[in-house]
Amino acid sequence: GENVEQHPSTLSVQEGDSAVIKCTYSDSASNYFPWYKQELGKRPQLIIDIRSNVGEKKDQRIAVTLNKTAKHFSLHITETQPEDSAVYFCAANEGSQGNLIFGKGTKLSVKP
Amino acid sequence: GAVVSQHPSWVICKSGTSVKIECRSLDFQATTMFWYRQFPKQSLMLMATSNEGSKATYEQGVEKDKFLINHASLTLSTLTVTSAHPEDSSFYICSASGAYTALDEQYFGPGTRLTVT
Numbered sequence: 001g002e003n004v005e006q007h008p009s010t011l012s013v014q015e016g017d018s019a020v021i022k023c024t025y026s027d028s029a030s031n032y033f034p035w036y037k038q039e040l041g042k043r044p045q046l047i048i049d050i051r052s053n054v055g056e057k058k059d060q061r062i063a064v065t066l067n068k069t070a071k072h073f074s075l076h077i078t079e080t081q082p083e084d085s086a087v088y089f090c091a092a093n094e095g096s097q098g099n100l101i102f103g104k105g106t107k108l109s110v111k112p
Numbered sequence: 113g114a115v116v117s118q119h120p121s122w123v124i125c126k127s128g129t130s131v132k133i134e135c136r137s138l139d140f141q142a143t144t145m146f147w148y149r150q151f152p153k154q155s156l157m158l159m160a161t162s163n164e165g166s167k168a169t170y171e172q173g174v175e176k177d178k179f180l181i182n183h184a185s186l187t188l189s190t191l192t193v194t195s196a197h198p199e200d201s202s203f204y205i206c207s208a209s210g211a212y213t214a215l216d217e218q219y220f221g222p223g224t225r226l227t228v229t
Contacts, residue, residue: 032216043205043220044156089155098144098209098216104155 002027002094006103014111019080021106023090024072032093033066033073034100037086044089048075080110115139116208118221125196125228133191133224135206141186142208146218147179150203162189186210196228 003026013019025033031052036044050057050064050073057064061080066073077084087107091100115138125131135145144163148156160176162168162183170176180192189208193200203225207218 034217036220041203041223041225043222045220046217049217093216098218099146099158099161100216100218101158102155 002030002092002101004090004092004101004103006090006106008106009104010107010109012109012111013080015080015082017080019075019077019084019108019110021075021088021090021108022072023074023092023103024070025092025101026071027092027094028068028071030092030094032098033064034091035064035075036089036091036102038089038105039086047088077108080108082110082112084108085110114210114219116142116206116219116221118206118224120224121222122225123227125226127197127228128195130192130194131196131226133193133204133206133226135189135191135208135221137187137208137210137219140208140210140212140219142189143186143211144209145183145189146207146209147181147189147191148205148207150205150223152203156205159191193226196226198228201226201228 006023034049037047038044050066061078063076087105089105090103117136119134147159150156159174160168160170162181164186168181183189205223207220
């Protein structure tokens, strides 16, 4: 089955700096890669996703890149703000029912 | 659009009792619903996948007789934790996807925090 590895587990940046979180996956059949932001005690919120037919997608300060050959994808947050502080999860789909396999998460802290 | 609710948001129960958690899609028909468990400071672990009108598919290591899942309609799935024990205390989150939502995109409920005493 699919296995998703996520690094780093914690990331601390200064406000205004960029943050990058990286994930690798094992199943070459995966073709959907969402990123979720989860605040303490809340539901995961989809912030951006990418499908295997594109290599990069951007939405304001957030971008995701995908390298299918190397089986890795990354989340880039520019001009970070304190409200970006949260746990971020990457995921990859698996199987015909669209199961998502999640990475272990990255706790991002943005210091003002 | 694509709103998912869960009830209750938190529950405390005694060891040995059963607890039912409801997951509803409010504005779309959820052909598939997913149940996750999340322990503190850990990731979301998929427990089972259910399609409306079918038996749920459980992930390896998840006891289907302990975690009963019913997906009787296109807007409602329930998870019943039977004979709960303290180690079942966790944050349970459902998600849903539908025939007319974006392919593979899942919409998450707000979660249910279960504490077993």
